[in-house]
Amino acid sequence: MYVTWYWWPLPLIAAVLLSAEIHMGYPGVRAWLPYVVIVPLALLLIVRSGRTKVAVEDGELLVGDAHLPLEFVGEVEVFEAKDKRRVLGPHLDPAAFMLHRGWVGPLLRVQVTDPADPTPYWVFSTRKPAELAAILRAA
Template identity: 65%
Template sequence: MTAPIAFRERLYVPWWGWPLPLGAAVLLAAEIHMGFPGVRSWLPYLITVPLVALLIVRMGSAKVEVSGGELRVGSAHVPLELLGEVEVFDAKHKRQAMGPNLDPMAFVTHRGWVGPMVRVELRDPADPTPYWLFSVRSAEKLAAVLRDR
């Protein structure tokens, strides 16, 4: 039996983040094709363009989820009972949170194309991480779920 999901959000690369890397893949394939005339003309395109698309999807996405008594951000997870204060930063104030106010021991999952961020304090004496700071589009909704646990 699966645990009920209180919150779930997947952060993907927006449409405007795709043209530049895909264009670079096409140019790389054209360079390979021109440099090695014996190679089939379609082979470099068949390899580089899907490979870059796969890299964009895999490296550019992150899942934020609250389910089964845990908060999951990417591949990291922490039990909800170890969480403390929850703070939401809008796009204007995340610069302070990510810059001079950032603790070097913090767990950070930042996506530049997502405006809001959430900082969740950790209350685990065995863990040196003071807090998690991560991007999420529905920051207020997630904060409400974490506060009402």
């Protein structure tokens, strides 16, 4: 779930402006050091926020660091971007597992059928919800 291109400029401009502000106040090494530290740090944060993995591997649904065996996957529902507010709003169960990325439109809700698991369902963003839902339903 990589970060779309139009989310990159604002943090990078903010990092350059912050570096320039520090640069104006100090001569010498402290003048260029903020550019070397703050701008790459902003890049790293953008890349890290978009490195969430959603996959089905080895009989498990992997969403970020969480995994759910496919035998405990129940009903699978696809929600488009226009329905996000309803899914993530007041009807969201506080015990649900949620991994939402604002820059990714569609959501998937997967019911958890494991009686030992206190999580009723998972709600997560994915760029290809129909394909993932078909794979989960087939499994």
